[in-house]
Amino acid sequence: MNAEILAVGTELLMGQIANTNAQYISKRMNDIGINIYFHSVVGDNPARLKDSLDIALKRSDAVIMTGGLGPTQDDLTKETVAQIMGRKLVLHEESLEKIKGFFQRINRPMAQNNVKQAYLPEDSIIIPNNNGTAPGCIIENGGKVIIMLPGPPSEMRPMLEDTVIPYFESKSPYKLVSKYIRIFGIGESSMEEKIIDLIEKQTNPTIAPYAKEGEVTLRVTARYEKDKENDDLITPVIEEIKSRLGDTVYSLENKNLEEVVGELLINKNVSISFAESCTGGLVSSKLTNIAGISQVFNRSVVSYSNQAKMENLGVKKETLEKFGAVSKETAVEMAAGIRNAADTDIGVSITGIAGPGGGTDEKPVGLVYIALADKSGVRHKELRLWGNRERIRNVTCLHVFDMIRRWVLGNGEELN
């Protein structure tokens, strides 16, 4: 079965938000063996929505729609689809009660226009919404399926997981299994040269490389007939790739570098603290995305001012004066200082010039020093990064997490 995703929302076409729903749905559909061949976005315009839906229904078995189910005047998805499919919108009492209950729970009055959200196409499967007001629905018609989901991701995702995935799972004849090899510390071209023969002879599984900001991922995808999933066509291919790419491979489970590091720290019980300057808390905020990190993460000091570097981290005034805030020497003292203050196994520091201002010939934008202190000393690394402020901060985070990962792996024996 193949499906496509059709998002409705002028705000997407105006560039107010990115279509992260398409990303999420695609990933989950692929997980259950449903090919997504197209994404489309169309505005809150009935004529163009109708045209887009016609195109989609011609080339795909299922169309998963998001957006346009809100309470406002320009939310027209249901109305348009119902018209195309020749179905009436009827009041779904149970959904109306849920909507009323939602407003009671969040302790706000229900606006009159929310009632519109309880009108759904007749003879459809209702998709309950436990995190918002707009229910969704599944319409089966002439061998095709149209699914309507609301736009807000916090509502859409649970509805997809709880109702849509189980709906599809029972219908798919194949299973598509993808594994992701996540790589840091080697460019896309250099990596491809090391495995080009594997890519060229691929049939099943297939291998596809792609580059993201500062890192590379390989997707290895095998397609199985149902009940033949245990054949495992993937593992031998992954083992071969791993043997060629060595320790630049950091995850075989499609985890982010920060997730990998967070889990390593938790599993090995390595306590950690940070002293961040140019990243401004970004390293800490990424690591604290990981539930349970409070077991090992003690504190961070975001020491933007020199005063903070001296007071909270014990960086020497002379060091700042002689070498500057962005220097190997300051990074080393910051790392040792935060480790000491927080009394953690390791202390990690970052200082650099994220730009756009603040660069000089000697210390250009993109110059960053990172350091890691443990009980036996401090190691450091100089980075020379390119790109804008956002990229420099993000890529710095990758290097920081890579440094921590390598430290934990290198000290694994001792720690266990």
Next chain:
Amino acid sequence: MNAEILAVGTELLMGQIANTNAQYISKRMNDIGINIYFHSVVGDNPARLKDSLDIALKRSDAVIMTGGLGPTQDDLTKETVAQIMGRKLVLHEESLEKIKGFFQRINRPMAQNNVKQAYLPEDSIIIPNNNGTAPGCIIENGGKVIIMLPGPPSEMRPMLEDTVIPYFESKSPYKLVSKYIRIFGIGESSMEEKIIDLIEKQTNPTIAPYAKEGEVTLRVTARYEKDKENDDLITPVIEEIKSRLGDTVYSLENKNLEEVVGELLINKNVSISFAESCTGGLVSSKLTNIAGISQVFNRSVVSYSNQAKMENLGVKKETLEKFGAVSKETAVEMAAGIRNAADTDIGVSITGIAGPGGGTDEKPVGLVYIALADKSGVRHKELRLWGNRERIRNVTCLHVFDMIRRWVLGNGEELN
């Protein structure tokens, strides 16, 4: 002129990345009066790419393509487009030199497959890439325009700005001007009820509301004949809306709440420090996205451990024992403590339960206390948020920035 965006990349259809390029390009095209009516995404598959391009060329004057210009085997955009348009790919020497220069600059060897990137369709306008290896191009054909840009945003964006925008700007007969009214502290439905009469009688400008995580935006869009931009159809509408929504309006320039707050702090020269617990550095990392913030941002302490709360912030042991780390009392002491330690005009604290674990009946997931200390005391606010860890952390940031914004506005007289 109307245009659409066609992204090429199986990684988009597999859900590995979101199509943020479509967002960026849409916003910029709308800024210069070019309507974007559709986004599409298709995989690295020549047949489906051809079909998608056919559909796009039928309904749009211009098709802006992103992705598939990389050095690897599955990057096929140029080859497919050239074939459809009946054009040869020819080596563009200048681009080859630029690619070689790029690798020299980043001090890495050039892989042989990068040469492929210098082959471009004959008779096209080359779009130089100063931040990566793949040049883009503009092909004019039978009254239609196809534009090809690389996928990485850090390469695509400057190419759009430097070559594509100027290319279009000279061709558009209209100018579409959009203003965004950004609102925090009122729900979408309640807001719409206050301005429904304005929305219903809209023609030019049009008014469209939409909700994002925790906040609401109104887009007001006017369409002008060229050289009639000074008519200003927008200001009277915005003034009317503002008078109805009061101080929940935080920006008329489509800035994020953190940008508004960052600029307020810088302009009013209000020094600030943070003590973050459940947000784990996210508030600081958002504020330090703003260039120049180092003028007023002194430091943050991400005090995950109670030890850090006591040592760095002077929170009393008794307070933690009696009321707990997540309490009004702890938040107040954290705010006063960081203000005192950093010697800043204001100190802001956050402590709460972001989940998924750690909640109790008395203190459920989503309970967050925020506080702001100034020279005359500490104010605080209790939040009861819903959603997952990510949403709770993000919406907390909005409340924190709103609290700071209101403080700065309320103390404006005194500060100037």
